[in-house]
Amino acid sequence: MRETVSTATVTAGNAEIPALGFGTARMTGDECRRAVETALEVGYRHVDTAQMYDNERAVGEALAASGVGREVERSETSDGASDEVASREDERGESAEKRAGATGSEQREDPGNASGETASERRHVSREDVFVVTKVHPDNAARDDVLESTRESLERLGLETVDLLLLHAPSDRAPLEETLTAMNDLQDEGAVDHVGVSNFSVEQLESARELSETPIVANQVKYHPYHHQDDLLEYCVDRDVCLTAYSPLAEGTVPGDDRLAEIGEPYDKSASQVALRWLVQQPGVAAIPKASSREHIEANADIFDFELSANEMAAVTEVGDGVWNRLAAKLGLH
Numbered sequence: 117m118r119e120t121v122s123t124a125t126v127t128a129g130n131a132e133i134p135a136l137g138f139g140t141a142r143m144t145g146d147e148c149r150r151a152v153e154t155a156l157e158v159g160y161r162h163v164d165t166a167q168m169y170d171n172e173r174a175v176g177e178a179l180a181a182s183g184v185g186r187e188v189e190r191s192e193t194s195d196g197a198s199d200e201v202a203s204r205e206d207e208r209g210e211s212a213e214k215r216a217g218a219t220g221s222e223q224r225e226d227p228g229n230a231s232g233e234t235a236s237e238r239r240h241v242s243r244e245d246v247f248v249v250t251k252v253h254p255d256n257a258a259r260d261d262v263l264e265s266t267r268e269s270l271e272r273l274g275l276e277t278v279d280l281l282l283l284h285a286p287s288d289r290a291p292l293e294e295t296l297t298a299m300n301d302l303q304d305e306g307a308v309d310h311v312g313v314s315n316f317s318v319e320q321l322e323s324a325r326e327l328s329e330t331p332i333v334a335n336q337v338k339y340h341p342y343h344h345q346d347d348l349l350e351y352c353v354d355r356d357v358c359l360t361a362y363s364p365l366a367e368g369t370v371p372g373d374d375r376l377a378e379i380g381e382p383y384d385k386s387a388s389q390v391a392l393r394w395l396v397q398q399p400g401v402a403a404i405p406k407a408s409s410r411e412h413i414e415a416n417a418d419i420f421d422f423e424l425s426a427n428e429m430a431a432v433t434e435v436g437d438g439v440w441n442r443l444a445a446k447l448g449l450h
């Protein structure tokens with residue numbers, strides 16, 4: 117069966133990470149809630165947030181509105197209004213319907229999403245089907261701060277467990293061993309399923325793997341056609357670590373790239389779709405594009421009905437090399 121945004125995964129350690137996730141940086145409040153709801157409706161099953169993004173509460177509201185339901189009690193919504201308490205499994209459907217009705221989404225035409233699900237199926241996303249990632253702020257790297265801030269993240273997200281907890285970046289607030297031990301303890305108590313890191317070099321990742329009692333299943337780093345990560349990717353693939361590509365569209369630069377658009381022409385795909393396909397087609401790579409409009413959210417998910425040939429994969433890589441070479445020449449680096 118053909119893979120879709122809902123089914124394509126990267127296996128890393130004992131984790132199955134959906135290959136295309138939804139990035140949420142620089143979106144807060146209603147904008148973030150609406151975008152995440154749309155992404156779940158379209159079929160995304162991997163949502164990336166962070167303590168640093170100031171949007172975990174909005175992400176939690178979107179999860180609840182999509183039928184994932186609140187697993188923990190919470191008293192405030194992102195706009196400060198009081199919220200119902202603990203809509204559990206048996207209440208999830210009704211709550212999701214009410215919320216979808218309130219946003220008017222059921223009045224939209226329903227062409228079905230990338231996975232062919234109907235509107236009502238889309239509104240009933242099961243908790244176990246969504247892979248929720250959040251990140252410990254580097255300032256919270258000391259043991260007590262890891263424990264406390266992660267519990268606060270869970271409260272904001274309305275979840276009892278987050279699927280993957282990352283250390284957002286190497287931190288000088290505490291030795292890495294202390295941070296990872298606290299993250300492992302959160303796994304022991306069931307607050308976290310898997311642990312990982314972000315913005316780690318090969319050497320830092322090697323240390324993390326040695327220090328963590330459980331597998332480091334992901335390293336989330338900048339990776340897109342203009343920013344290659346060959347050594348890190350090779351290391352990750354050899355050690356069963358998912359390389360999660362952040363800023364996969366080079367923060368909005370990729371969509372305007374004529375050379376990438378040309379590679380997509382035979383498939384009727386855009387430059388963005390070519391870049392995302394190039395990423396998820398590489399073994400061990402997941403990508404988490406951010407988008408705020410439905411049009412972009414849907415387009416970015418529509419990358420599982422074509423395959424780039426080996427020559428086309430190399431051509432995308434070369435586009436990036438070309439950009440780097442021109443930039444380096446401009447900066448007088450070679």
Ligand SMILES: NC(=O)c1ccc[n+]([C@@H]2O[C@H](COP(=O)([O-])OP(=O)(O)OC[C@H]3O[C@@H](n4cnc5c(N)ncnc54)[C@H](OP(=O)(O)O)[C@@H]3O)[C@@H](O)[C@H]2O)c1
Nearest residue numbers: 139140141362363364365366367368371405406407408412
């Ligand atoms: N771990 C870390 O340190 C770290 C750092 C950076 C990012 N991240 C994660 O990675 C995610 C993605 O990275 P990013 O937000 O930096 O940038 P990105 O995903 O590379 O690019 C986002 C930009 O591209 C635009 N866009 C998206 N889809 C498009 C399409 N189909 N056509 C045209 N334009 C499109 C978006 O516009 P619209 O919003 O208008 O749709 C937005 O301006 C973040 O949201 C975050 O979750 C992690």
